[in-house]
Amino acid sequence: MTKKEIVRTISEEIGLTQLKTKEIVQKTFDTIVETLVEDGRIELRNFGVFEVKRRAPRKARNPRTGEKVDVAGKFVVTFKPGKEMEQRVRELERQAAALEASERAKRDTQPASVPEAAAAAGTPPPRNEAP
Helix, strand or coil: CCHHHHHHHHHHHHHHCHHHHHHHHHHHHHHHHHHHHCCCCCEECCCEEEEEEEEEEEEEEEECCCCHHHCCCCCEEEEEECHHHEEEEEHHHHHHHHHHHHHHHHHEEECCCCCHHHHCCCCCCCCCCCC
């Protein structure tokens, strides 16, 4: 989903113009970034926590040449989802597993075609011979 799609969805749901909604969404994103730069952390209840962390310098390897390279330390933004988001994503996993299990059960109970049944029985499939 893009920012434009987010704006359109919110605009339709609350009845604001897309232009006004875009300003609100952009200001929200700007405030999150400003807070991260100034405070290094922002917690949004039932959503998650964004945090700025320092990544230590390390040694890496150039995959093309195999040469060892020094990678400087840097600041990165991390995200830890809140409980509600975590639960909803886990529900997706449960739904996918249930769907996969039902498809597997359906596939296992369907009768095999003639060539598959013959192969399972160890006999060659019937030949289509012309009269």
